Amino acid sequence: MWFFTSPRLVFGPGAVEFLSSIPTKRALIICDRDLAKRGVPERLVEQLAKGGGEVKIFADVEPEPLVDTAQRAAKMATEFGPDCIIGLGGGSAMDVAKAAYTLYERPDLTVYDITPLVDLGLGKKAKLIQVPTTSGTGSETTWATILTEGPGGRKLELANRELVAEWAIIDSLLPTTMPPRLTADTGADALCHAVEAISSDWSNPFSDAYAKEAVASIFRSLPKVVKDGGNAEAREEVHYAASMGGLAFGNAQVGVGHALGHSLGSVFKIPHGRSVGIFLPYAIEFNFDAAQEKFRRLSGVLGEGPVRSGRELSAHVRRLWDAIGMSPSISSLGTIGQTDFEKAMPELVSRADQSTCVSMNPRVPSTAELERLFRAAWSGATVDF
Amino acid sequence: MVKYPSEEWITAFMTELNKNADYEDAAKTWEGDFIFLIKPEGAVTQPVAFYLDLFHGKCREARMLASPTERTADFTYEGTYENWKKLIRKEIDPIKGLMSGKFKLHGNMMKVMRYTRAAKELVNNATLIPTEFA
Numbered sequence: 001m002w003f004f005t006s007p008r009l010v011f012g013p014g015a016v017e018f019l020s021s022i023p024t025k026r027a028l029i030i031c032d033r034d035l036a037k038r039g040v041p042e043r044l045v046e047q048l049a050k051g052g053g054e055v056k057i058f059a060d061v062e063p064e065p066l067v068d069t070a071q072r073a074a075k076m077a078t079e080f081g082p083d084c085i086i087g088l089g090g091g092s093a094m095d096v097a098k099a100a101y102t103l104y105e106r107p108d109l110t111v112y113d114i115t116p117l118v119d120l121g122l123g124k125k126a127k128l129i130q131v132p133t134t135s136g137t138g139s140e141t142t143w144a145t146i147l148t149e150g151p152g153g154r155k156l157e158l159a160n161r162e163l164v165a166e167w168a169i170i171d172s173l174l175p176t177t178m179p180p181r182l183t184a185d186t187g188a189d190a191l192c193h194a195v196e197a198i199s200s201d202w203s204n205p206f207s208d209a210y211a212k213e214a215v216a217s218i219f220r221s222l223p224k225v226v227k228d229g230g231n232a233e234a235r236e237e238v239h240y241a242a243s244m245g246g247l248a249f250g251n252a253q254v255g256v257g258h259a260l261g262h263s264l265g266s267v268f269k270i271p272h273g274r275s276v277g278i279f280l281p282y283a284i285e286f287n288f289d290a291a292q293e294k295f296r297r298l299s300g301v302l303g304e305g306p307v308r309s310g311r312e313l314s315a316h317v318r319r320l321w322d323a324i325g326m327s328p329s330i331s332s333l334g335t336i337g338q339t340d341f342e343k344a345m346p347e348l349v350s351r352a353d354q355s356t357c358v359s360m361n362p363r364v365p366s367t368a369e370l371e372r373l374f375r376a377a378w379s380g381a382t383v384d385f
Numbered sequence: 386m387v388k389y390p391s392e393e394w395i396t397a398f399m400t401e402l403n404k405n406a407d408y409e410d411a412a413k414t415w416e417g418d419f420i421f422l423i424k425p426e427g428a429v430t431q432p433v434a435f436y437l438d439l440f441h442g443k444c445r446e447a448r449m450l451a452s453p454t455e456r457t458a459d460f461t462y463e464g465t466y467e468n469w470k471k472l473i474r475k476e477i478d479p480i481k482g483l484m485s486g487k488f489k490l491h492g493n494m495m496k497v498m499r500y501t502r503a504a505k506e507l508v509n510n511a512t513l514i515p516t517e518f519a
Contacts, residue, residue, distance in 0.1 A: 002485065113494070117484065117498075353502065356499075358501075359480065359501035364407075364506075366411075
């Protein structure tokens with residue numbers, strides 16, 4: 001017995017119009033500073049106003065947000081008393097929205113109480129709506145929220161089914177202004193979600209269906225939209241694929257690729273998609289033998305015959321990464337010196353080891369194997385252990 | 386074959402655990418004791434509790450308690466006998482078991498979520514004991 005959890009989805013170009021039809025007295029929009037500067041929240045405000053809602057905006061979310069940011073957003077919510085909280089933006093804003101929603105609904109809790117093992121009793125004061133503007137973390141569909149404990153601190157992988165939004169509004173016009181680098185990074189994250197969900201110990205027929213479709217869409221359209229951000233058809237396909245990737249991993253979990261990526265990203269401040277993207281080929285090579293039958297479900301999805309080995313599958317990913325300008329190794333990022341990398345190794349391994357992601361990996365890595373994976377990803381070596 | 390649940394079984398569990406390199410690696414920083422509570426169902430008509438003192442990858446003490454209230458522990462993992470059987474047979478994942486309500490965990494949830502690999506190895510250890518169920 002298992003579950004499949006999803007928000008209600010409304011999608012399409014201009015889908016934010018839907019907000020005008022949701023009965024809302026007071027809405028708190030949570031977004032990042034860049035979106036606020038570009039006037040994106042105003043598109044939502046306009047729709048909410050049609051429905052008669054009063055709106056306040058918390059526009060202070062930073063990339064890889066801190067626990068403190070969620071606490072401040074919750075404070076604004078407590079003072080304003082919204083009946084609707086809207087996460088607008090990339091994963092950072094949506095994750096802050098989930099945590100702030102929890103703390104607003106349950107001021108007796110801290111973020112450390114957000115685990116999948118308890119009933120939180122949310123939904124008594126407000127509904128949660130998510131509106132992604134990147135393609136993407138899939139956070140609009142998941143029950144996970146990732147916050148960092150403090151500057152340079154560990155990433156907290158918080159999760160509870162009650163954090164799934166009531167509505168996810170997947171408006172393909174919203175990501176159109178993403179520059180190529182961000183399009184590539186967030187698209188890489190979406191692919192990681194889909195592939196890791198397929199090989200996860202918790203994969204199931206429903207998560208597989210979304211994962212396979214997400215993989216096919218991303219391989220088909222991500223290079224096109226990285227090259228030409230104005231390609232509306234490709235942009236729309238990747239935007240939906242990111243939500244499908246979210247539905248896949250939200251219901252099957254991710255694995256060692258994300259454990260390694262969270263660790264590297266938190267220690268060296270690498271954007272999430274870029275960080276997890278580096279590790280995907282290595283994770284595939286590490287996992288392939290343990291999850292062969294699962295990976296073979298991608299046969300035909302990539303359009304090039306059966307998947308026969310981890311190296312073959314990882315080569316597909318490496319070619320895609322090359323096409324979209326993703327770094328194939330940690331050293332090729334050019335921002336981390338080898339001395340710093342070596343010095344950080346014990347902390348890198350410790351953080352990866354304590355990630356819940358390793359537990360659902362088809363092959364649970366030892367700490368020695370985690371270190372070998374980091375080293376392989378540093379140099380670009382094939383994983384053959 | 387070792388009968389489950391019994392004092393012999395938990396003694397065998399401790400012996401195996403202290404030889405288990407995978408568990409030792411996963412739990413090398415773990416500190417905290419556990420009660421495994423088996424609620425009556427089927428062939429088991431009274432609650433049974435096992436106590437384990439787990440510290441830095443080793444089990445310092447493991448025994449069957451005279452009663453579930455004999456002592457407290459940092460964590461209690463409880464489920465019915467039939468679900469414990471499924472867990473030991475690897476028919477249920479320990480974390481999924483919690484999330485689907487087949488097991489309950491009492492204690493610091495956030496701490497446990499940082500040691501899910503150790504939790505998996507702890508349960509895997511149980512499958513190494515040739516077990517005869519009641």
